[in-house]
Amino acid sequence: MHTHSSSLLALACIAFAAPAAAQATFYENGNYQGRSMQANNPVPRFDRYGFNDRSSSVVVTGNRWEVCEDVNFQGNCVVLRPGRYPSLAAMGLNDRVSSARVVARSARVDDERYAPRPLPAQATFYERRDFAGQSFTTTGAIARFQRYGFNDRATSAVVIGERWEVCEDARYRGRCVVLRPGRYPTLATMGLNDRVSSARTVTQNNRIDDDRYAPEPVAIYDSRRRGGERLYEAEVTSARAVLATSGQRCWVEREQLGQQGNANVPAALAGALIGGILGHQVGGGTGKDIATVGGVIAGAALGANVGRDGQPVTQDVERCRDVPGGARPAFWDVSYTFRGQEHRMQMASAPGQRVTVNERGEPRQ
Template identity: 60%
Template sequence: MNSSIRNILAVASLAIATQASATVTFYEREGFAGQSFSTENEVRNFERFGFNDRASSVIVTSERWEVCDDRRFRGRCVVLRPGHYPSLASMGLNNRITSVQPVRRNARVDENQYAPLPPAPPRDNATAPVMFFEHEGFAGRSFGTDERVGNMVRHGFNDRASSVVVLHGRWEVCEDAGFNGRCVILRPGRYPSLAAMGLNDRVSSVREVQSDARIDDERYAPPPVPVYDSRRRDNERLYEARVTAVRAVMGTPEQRCWIEQEQVAPASSSANIPGAIAGAVIGGVLGHQVGGGRGKDLATAGGAVAGGFLGANIGRGESPAQTRDVQRCADTPAASRPEYWDVSYEFRGQEHRIQMTNRPGATVTVNERGEPRS
């Protein structure tokens, strides 16, 4: 075999190997949730794999892939570059993909055929053992890291963190760059508010604490809420488990107070009965607008009594009685939104329970052991 033939075969082998390593994964729901389907080869009809018109998001691991809304790469087609596409709706292909094929590396593709550029892959948050969030309750933008960060300015997250999740390890967070200023140690868990430790919007540097390092108890932050690592593992197959029960768990009640005017009863009077009834209704409506939760019912009753007493004097010829301000209080829920949801689901004949920050749908995503995955 001459050298030219060997070179041709080598190039062909490299092309085949590169093509075989190219992968694309489709997900049933937006945000890479639900059941998934991966392939390294062209698929002319998704019906054969039970995934026709079901894809809502996609991850392209390598190379370029052409997705089409009809069989055998017909209909409307777009080319996807490597990246994370959390929603196919933006390109008009949500629940419409029927076929897919890899694009040859040397193939020229018109720019109009490409899908919009995907956002930067959530590499940090997908694998990071510590994640910071812009708002309390793990909301807003996030930043994750698996290495020491001496100055968060470089990552655009300086003095922005309001809550944090530590999946594993111990991490020292400091209010100044270079691990200076006030620092606290975070253990694995969920910290829904950094305000409790005086670091809301003040974290500037973070680093992992060595596993054998001894830490004084006073350096630790208050105990966190337990955390469960629900991230999907590599090549882990996912399933949908049926939700059997959902219970909203509210936060700790807090006390709310309001001021009511209480009328001082005259020494002797003749009550006006129709006026008393009208006053009770009006007072009840006013009282119902003051309180909240259980306090609303108490306020309604209090308003009804006060209003009835006021109404009893309507129509009298005598001068109005004197009034005085009275403070009333009642316990009400801390927030109208549940603190978390206690969820039960069934998978392969066994019941499981988890706590979730949002109310689930009819199913939850789990792995083959029934462990929840996000």
Template identity: 60%
Template sequence: MNAILKSALAITAAALAIHASAQVTFYEHDNFDGRAFTAQDDVANFKRFGFNDRASSVVVAGGPWEVCDDADFRGRCIVLRPGNYPSLRAMNMNDRLSSARPVGRDRRYDEGRYAPQPMPAQVTFYEHEGFQGRAFATESDVANFRQFGFNNLASSVVVLGERWEACEHANFTGLCVILRPGRYPNLSSMGLNDRLSSVRAVHPTARFHDGRYAPQPVPAYDWRRRPEERLHEANVSSVHAVFAAPQQHCWVEREQVVQDARREPNVGGAVIGGVLGGILGHQIGGGKGRDIATVGGVVAGAAIGANVGRNGQTTSTQDVQRCASTPAQGRPEYWDVTYHFRGIEHHVQTTSPPGPTVTVNEAGEPRL
């Protein structure tokens, strides 16, 4: 009898240990924001916590959890492995969960019951603005960028998965900012261009004052392949290079004001006319033709300017600002790519021109 009792107590203790080590926290919004509640035991109905059909992101610790879209563990159920799930949209469970329970270590499910393996947080630093130049990526804390040859060199950043804390000195000291997931084309706006020396991942449950955050980033799509994800090649149908918006170029010109005067050659007019004529000629020409057009512009401008004031009038000058739009130069900002997969048209923006195909998953989402 004592042996049976001891065995039963051992089994009970093991079950309690499993439940104690397994913990799940549900959040009201994506990226672990909003209200939250934490559970270590079965929750047959989220209404007890005022959380029915409200969960949008999840943190699972210790062991896997089964979550279901109906109360009492019914309806569609999936198993979440330990990890951080910034959004439940990819598994079509956003704002739909109604019950959850920890999974025993001896419980086995078909692989199709498991949610996609959560992706680790990743941050990639680039040497130049606009995600250009050398780069290095990390999924773990870096106490000193010197080991990567990147100390005080980062000028733009892409953050995937979760938040990171980036600091200007080694060992996470000095000025530090919290980077949300997204694309930061330059670090100048936060006073950290070419100044970063360390970075570390931020725990999903950590909370900071708004002043600790960097400016809101441009959304970034996570292209990384998920574990055991089946991939396909989709044909690209069109590619358009997109340049930055035209910039406004302004300059100051000397404007002539006519006044009465004796009829004689205008030396000052000849000088001004020559300069303006030279500028116009230079804009028109190119190569050797540019030099020729410049000289011709000077001669013609000087002739016109010299005749100003020979009709009984004189001229004075004043500064006038002129502005004109100039087309963007250099490399495109991005490429707008259209591709078709299983009869559906998709669009994606890339930082380099694509090949004839785009790698996609079963849903047609692009993957690296």
């Protein structure tokens, strides 16, 4: 995977006199990585710019854009609303975009022509590694985690929709790190384990230096059902548990001594959006073909524990326990066959005899 460039260097940058309000930036790799191509006006042939069948993610600003698998806006076409799309696989266009154009504001578009809505901007922080323990979910800036009883407690995180800046001091001060959308099983690699005190989204047009980014996350896989999409059942051919590594796990539990207040930060929809399906791969493809891993091991509980109004009296207690290898599966590696083609995916729990897929064999919740 190519290194992210703070200046979004384009392999081919299409500069037109059209307003910048209508713009689409296509990326070679998922999660907005690799080389990119920026367009402000219709592009009937991506091959003229060396970017045919190379797009894996896209950021759309201003107006809606129509992206098509054939030149001159032919073949399978999908309309993208403004937003960030970390993977085009969900709409069947990964490495298949050959043309794109702006959709007029007054144009009516049938619902079935739209791609799934972009994931909302949201961050969920967990008090233990691997998305375990109590959690705190927010869709807006949090200047003081202390107000919600979660100061210096975050040990892992899931970020969706937009980039988030997390800081060790209140009001976005002290050491700050930018998290791309994805799953971060531990914040220790960026020196922020049990040290996050504030967080906020980073706007799409805000340029970030490479050294401010956290290490690459495991990106989000969106397994939501698309509007009008027909679903099928596929036979599971094999399932194996990938065991967690052994070792001692320690964490700090904050024991509350005072009275809890009412939750005042809305728990968002991430549990429903990216629950138990962690990733998808078709056959024996290359690394670029592997759909990015996403979801949450405890997806159903995502957002269940949110911030609190008051400032209860608490004390920090460190606890440790030995976790032998094989104590529990980290995830399940599942193979299934659909219409004569083999697929693989990762799941948070053991599958049944069948799994739900769409007409392309992509897993659905």
